[in-house]
Amino acid sequence: AKSWERLGPSAPLRRFQLIDCTERPAAATTHLVIDERIARYLMGEDAIDQRIAALVAPVDGGPCPKRHHQGIEGLAGRLGQGARPLAMIVGPKHSGRRAAAATLARGFGLAIAEIRPRTLEAAPDLLPVLAREAALGGFALLIDIDQAEGKRLLEERLAQFDGLVVAIAEVRHEFPFAMSALRLDPLDAEDRVQLWHDALGPHTAEVHRAITAVAQQFKFGPRAIAAAAADGGDLWQACRERASRELDELADRIVPRYSWDDIVLPPDVIHDLKAAAAQVRHSALVYGAHGFAKKYPRGRGISLLLSGPSGTGKTMAAEVIANDLALDLYRIDLSRVVSKYIGETEKNLRAVFDAAEASGAVLLFDEADALFGKRSEVKDSHDRYANIEVSYLLQRMECYSGL
Numbered sequence: 001a002k003s004w005e006r007l008g009p010s011a012p013l014r015r016f017q018l019i020d021c022t023e024r025p026a027a028a029t030t031h032l033v034i035d036e037r038i039a040r041y042l043m044g045e046d047a048i049d050q051r052i053a054a055l056v057a058p059v060d061g062g063p064c065p066k067r068h069h070q071g072i073e074g075l076a077g078r079l080g081q082g083a084r085p086l087a088m089i090v091g092p093k094h095s096g097r098r099a100a101a102a103t104l105a106r107g108f109g110l111a112i113a114e115i116r117p118r119t120l121e122a123a124p125d126l127l128p129v130l131a132r133e134a135a136l137g138g139f140a141l142l143i144d145i146d147q148a149e150g151k152r153l154l155e156e157r158l159a160q161f162d163g164l165v166v167a168i169a170e171v172r173h174e175f176p177f178a179m180s181a182l183r184l185d186p187l188d189a190e191d192r193v194q195l196w197h198d199a200l201g202p203h204t205a206e207v208h209r210a211i212t213a214v215a216q217q218f219k220f221g222p223r224a225i226a227a228a229a230a231d232g233g234d235l236w237q238a239c240r241e242r243a244s245r246e247l248d249e250l251a252d253r254i255v256p257r258y259s260w261d262d263i264v265l266p267p268d269v270i271h272d273l274k275a276a277a278a279q280v281r282h283s284a285l286v287y288g289a290h291g292f293a294k295k296y297p298r299g300r301g302i303s304l305l306l307s308g309p310s311g312t313g314k315t316m317a318a319e320v321i322a323n324d325l326a327l328d329l330y331r332i333d334l335s336r337v338v339s340k341y342i343g344e345t346e347k348n349l350r351a352v353f354d355a356a357e358a359s360g361a362v363l364l365f366d367e368a369d370a371l372f373g374k375r376s377e378v379k380d381s382h383d384r385y386a387n388i389e390v391s392y393l394l395q396r397m398e399c400y401s402g403l
Contacts, residue, residue: 015128015131015162016128016132016135017128017132018132019035019038020032020033020035021033046136048137049132051123051126051129052126055115055116055119056113056115056116056130056141057113058111058113059098059101059112059113059142060098060226061096061097061098061223062096062098062199062221062222062223062224062226062227063099063195063222064096064099064103065099065187065191065194065195065222066191066194067185067191068099068100068103071182072100075087075089075104075180075182076104076107076108078180079104079164079180084159084160085140085163085164085165086161086164086165086167086177086178086180087104087164087179087181087182088145088168088169088172088179088180089101089104089166089167089169089181089182090168090171090181090183091168091170091183092170093170093354093358094187094219094220094357094358095186095187096184096187097168098168098222099223100184104166105139105140105164108140110164111137111140112140112141112166113134113141113142115141115153117143117147117149117153118149120153120157121152121153127157131162131163140163141158141164141165141166142165142166142168143158143167145167145173146168146170146171151173154167155175187221189212189287192225193211193212195222195225195226196211196214196225196229197211199225210235210236211235214235214236214239216287217283217360218239218240218359219357219358219360219401220239220243220358224243224358227242240326240328240359243328243358243361244328244359244361246355246358247328247352247359247361249355250336250352251330251331251352251356251363252330252332253328254315254318254330254331256319256322256323258316258319258320259320259324260320260324263320264313265313265317273304273320273321276304276403277324279302280327280402281325301398301400301403303397303403304403306318315331315366318362321403322362325362325403327359327362327402328361328362330356330361331365332364332365334365336348337349337352345389346388349393349396353400357400357402359402360401360402361402362402363403
C-alpha cells in the first residue's frame with residue numbers, strides 16, 4: 001500500500017516528474033519510465049533541463065547594503081516559522097531589492113534565479129519541472145510582481161510552489177494567503193559610499209574623493225554600482241554613461257558644447273548662473289561631509305526659470321551649466337509628455353523624473369509655457385485635471401535632487 005501511495009499523482013516521484021507513467025490512470029501493470037534528466041543525474045551528469053533555461057535568469061543584485069542586513073535576518077526568522085517559504089521585499093527602485101533577495105536566499109544555502117513570467121505563463125506544464133530543478137540546483141525563485149503577469153503568476157501558481165519564492169515590488173500587494181514582508185528604505189549617500197568602497201576595494205585618497213562625488217550625484221543601486229565599478233576607468237564618466245541609457249528613451253540628449261567664455265550676458269545674470277552651478281557642484285560636500293542631509297532630507301534640487309525672447313541664450317545657458325558640471329543635458333520633448341488622456345501626462349512625467357533621478361542629469365523643459373501653466377479657477381472637470389497636472393509637475397520638481 002505504501003509503495004502504491006508513493007506512485008500517486010501528488011507524491012514527489014510524479015509531482016516533480018522524476019518518473020512518468022506510460023498509461024493514465026496508472027494501474028498495477030503500468031510501466032514506469034524514469035525521466036532522462038533524472039537518469040543522467042543519478043549517473044553523475046548534472047546539467048539543468050534545457051526547458052527551464054528559458055524560464056529563469058541568474059540574479060546579479062550586487063552587494064547588499066549593510067543597513068538591510070538586520071531586516072533580512074528578521075525576515076528569514078519569520079520564514080523559518082511559516083508553513084511555506086514565501087516572502088515579499090518592497091522598496092523603491094535602486095534600493096537593493098534583488099541584492100536583499102539574494103542575501104535572504106544565501107541564508108538558506110540557496111542561489112536565486114529570476115522568473116520570466118510571460119514565458120512561464122505560456123508553458124504552465126513546466127512548473128513541476130521548475131520545482132524539480134530548483135530542488136536539484138539549490139536555488140530560490142525571484143519574481144517581480146509590479147508586472148501584472150508576475151502578480152497573477154504568483155497568486156495563481158507559485159503560492160503552492162515547493163521551494164523558496166521571493167517577490168519584489170515597489171509597493172506592497174495584498175494576496176489571499178499569508179506572506180512575510182520586508183520594506184526597504186531608499187539608499188542614501190552613505191549607503192552608496194559603502195557600496196562603492198566594497199566594489200572597488202583598497203584605493204587612494206583621490207579615488208575616495210571621486211567616490212564621495214559620484215555617490216552624491218548618481219543615485220545608483222547595488223547592481224549598477226557593482227557594474228560601474230567593473231567598467232574601470234574614470235568613475236564619473238562611467239556613471240554618466242550608465243545612467244543615461246534609460247533616459248535616452250524618454251528625452252532628447254543635448255551634447256553641451258558651450259563654456260562660460262562663449263555666453264554673453266549681463267554680469268548679474270552670469271553670477272546667478274554660476275551660483276546655481278556651484279550649488280550643484282558642492283552638494284556632496286554640504287550635504288555629506290557637513291551633515292546637512294539630515295537637516296534637509298527633501299527638496300535639495302535646484303530649479304531655474306530662464307525667461308526671455310528667442311535668441312537670448314536660454315538653451316545656451318543650460319548647455320554651459322551642464323558642460324561646466326560634466327553632466328548630461330536632456331531636453332524634455334513636450335510631444336512625448338503632454339497627453340489629452342487623463343492621467344497620461346502625469347504617468348509620462350513620472351517616467352522621466354524616475355529615469356533622471358539615478359543620473360542627476362540636467363533637465364531642460366524647452367517652451368515650458370505649455371506645461372507650466374498657472375493653476376486656473378476650476379469651472380469644469382478639464383480645469384481640475386489641468387491643475388492636477390501642474391501640481392504634480394511642481395511636486396516632482398521639488399522632489400528631484402538634480403537641476
